[in-house]
Amino acid sequence: MKHVSTVFFFLSTLLLTVSVNSLPPPLFPDEALPTKSGYLPVKPAPGSSMFYTYYEAQNPITPLPNTPLLVWLQGGPGCSSMIGNFHELGPWRVLSNATKLEPNPGAWNRLFGLLFLDNPIGVGFSIAASKQDIPKNQRQVAEQLYAALAEFMDQNPGFQNRPVYITGESYAGKYVPAIGYYILKEKNNGKVNLMGLAIGNGLTDPVNQIRTHAVNAYYSGLVNAKQREELERGQEVAIALVKAQRWREATEARTKLLTLLRNMTGLATLYNQARMIPYRTDLVVDLMNLREAKKVLGVSETVRFEECSDDVDEALREDVMKSVKFMVEYALERTNVLLYYGMLDLRDGVVSAEEWMETMEWSGLGAFLNAERKVWKDGDGDLAGYVQRWGNLTHVAVSGAGHLVPTDKAVNSRDMIEGWVLGKGLFGGGGDVVKQKLRSSFLASS
Ligand SMILES: *[C@@H]1O[C@H](CO)[C@@H](O)[C@H](O)[C@H]1NC(C)=O
Numbered sequence: 001m002k003h004v005s006t007v008f009f010f011l012s013t014l015l016l017t018v019s020v021n022s023l024p025p026p027l028f029p030d031e032a033l034p035t036k037s038g039y040l041p042v043k044p045a046p047g048s049s050m051f052y053t054y055y056e057a058q059n060p061i062t063p064l065p066n067t068p069l070l071v072w073l074q075g076g077p078g079c080s081s082m083i084g085n086f087h088e089l090g091p092w093r094v095l096s097n098a099t100k101l102e103p104n105p106g107a108w109n110r111l112f113g114l115l116f117l118d119n120p121i122g123v124g125f126s127i128a129a130s131k132q133d134i135p136k137n138q139r140q141v142a143e144q145l146y147a148a149l150a151e152f153m154d155q156n157p158g159f160q161n162r163p164v165y166i167t168g169e170s171y172a173g174k175y176v177p178a179i180g181y182y183i184l185k186e187k188n189n190g191k192v193n194l195m196g197l198a199i200g201n202g203l204t205d206p207v208n209q210i211r212t213h214a215v216n217a218y219y220s221g222l223v224n225a226k227q228r229e230e231l232e233r234g235q236e237v238a239i240a241l242v243k244a245q246r247w248r249e250a251t252e253a254r255t256k257l258l259t260l261l262r263n264m265t266g267l268a269t270l271y272n273q274a275r276m277i278p279y280r281t282d283l284v285v286d287l288m289n290l291r292e293a294k295k296v297l298g299v300s301e302t303v304r305f306e307e308c309s310d311d312v313d314e315a316l317r318e319d320v321m322k323s324v325k326f327m328v329e330y331a332l333e334r335t336n337v338l339l340y341y342g343m344l345d346l347r348d349g350v351v352s353a354e355e356w357m358e359t360m361e362w363s364g365l366g367a368f369l370n371a372e373r374k375v376w377k378d379g380d381g382d383l384a385g386y387v388q389r390w391g392n393l394t395h396v397a398v399s400g401a402g403h404l405v406p407t408d409k410a411v412n413s414r415d416m417i418e419g420w421v422l423g424k425g426l427f428g429g430g431g432d433v434v435k436q437k438l439r440s441s442f443l444a445s446s
């Protein structure tokens with residue numbers, strides 16, 4: 001009897017070992033799993049919910065209930081924040097192979113919690129109960145985002161006092177000011193302890209921004225004088241349509257202008273003039289559609305993941321050319337704002353930022369425009385970009401990066417966001433109490 005069970009034990013151990021060794025390595029190593037992920041019901045729209053992934057801070061320098069929380073919103077309109085998660089700033093990314101996740105040396109969740117939201121409903125894994133529930137303007141976007149964030153705070157006691165920084169890219173140049181404005185104006189004592197807004201290569205003030213395509217391309221040597229005039233005519237058409245409040249046609253005129261610019265320059269992508277091929281966001285689509293990825297993220301196997309939603313793009317078609325500059329102006333009097341731009345972007349680049357920023361009606365504008373533009377060097381002493389800052393406004397031009405700054409300059413982008421949140425070095429700002437506390441504990445720990 002004894003012998004039999006020993007033999008049996010030996011055999012089963014052997015079998016187990018053999019079968020473990022022959023299994024392929026898991027797609028998601030344990031360290032790559034989100035701390036949590038799932039759905040946040042969006043109350044004003046019954047049956048609709050926003051999908052999220054959350055990554056807790058890897059090496060927080062403060063107790064978790066005080067540790068800053070970054071919220072990331074993708075652009076589009078209609079594109080999934082899983083692009084940001086798995087191709088830009090998340091802790092593990094796919095960069096060249098959809099079945100090979102690699103650790104990100106510049107993950108934004110080193111010191112802070114990081115929440116990716118598929119916003120608005122209808123985007124990525126988020127669920128829109130009906131097409132009518134998809135937002136058509138920034139007010140509706142803000143209401144849904146707030147509902148989702150409030151739900152997240154309710155589900156996670158201990159998060160209520162964490163300083164919240166809303167961040168995002170591209171079309172989130174609309175969403176970030178919209179949710180910031182909504183909270184600062186109407187939910188000041190609500191569930192979100194808002195401490196700052198950060199926008200990367202944002203579309204925020206479209207008319208002033210699209211005015212710069214022709215001159216930018218011309219003085220970069222990408223087009224000649226005749227082509228510059230043609231681009232200027234395209235810009236004027238779009239601007240005239242905005243003035244006439246023919247919003248849908250204005251959006252289409254902008255799309256045509258950008259197609260013209262791409263045709264003239266022959267660039268692989270306007271998102272980064274140095275790239276020989278477009279950004280590989282297709283890898284994220286492949287990854288998200290793998291059964292194992294859906295299982296790990298808690299998503300139904302039957303859902304097909306799309307990078308960008310046509311329904312959401314369509315719902316916001318009349319919103320694209322509307323400015324949210326007044327929301328940024330409002331926010332600047334009340335909180336910290338970071339506007340960063342990868343310098344190789346020809347869609348929403350640095351020149352377009354200079355143009356709209358100088359038209360802001362903000363009490364600090366004069367002082368900001370006069371502030372020194374400082375050279376930013378990375379840890380090796382190499383040029384990382386330029387930083388201009390006064391009061392609550394920090395503006396960063398990121399060298400060597402296009403539209404997807406964290407993809408192109410992972411570590412520099414992390415240094416920037418950490419410096420800005422902690423009010424440290426070139427990026428430091430305001431000097432409010434939370435920031436002072438964070439800064440002193442950071443200095444004490446480093
Ligand atoms: C992608 O990565 C997987 C897992 O490491 C590997 O088996 C596969 O050969 C890779 N594919 C390519 C095209 O390199």
Ligand SMILES: *[C@@H]1O[C@H](CO)[C@@H](O)[C@H](O)[C@H]1NC(C)=O
Pocket residue numbers: 256257259260263
């Ligand atoms: C851009 O080029 C494509 C292919 O040559 C052409 O079909 C299209 O009309 C062009 N668009 C613009 C706006 O120039």
Ligand SMILES: *[C@@H]1O[C@H](CO)[C@@H](O)[C@H](O)[C@H]1NC(C)=O
Pocket residue numbers: 332333334335336363364391392430432
């Ligand atoms: C900057 O934001 C703070 C809140 O962080 C606010 O108290 C202050 O008035 C703002 N400063 C300016 C010049 O608007």
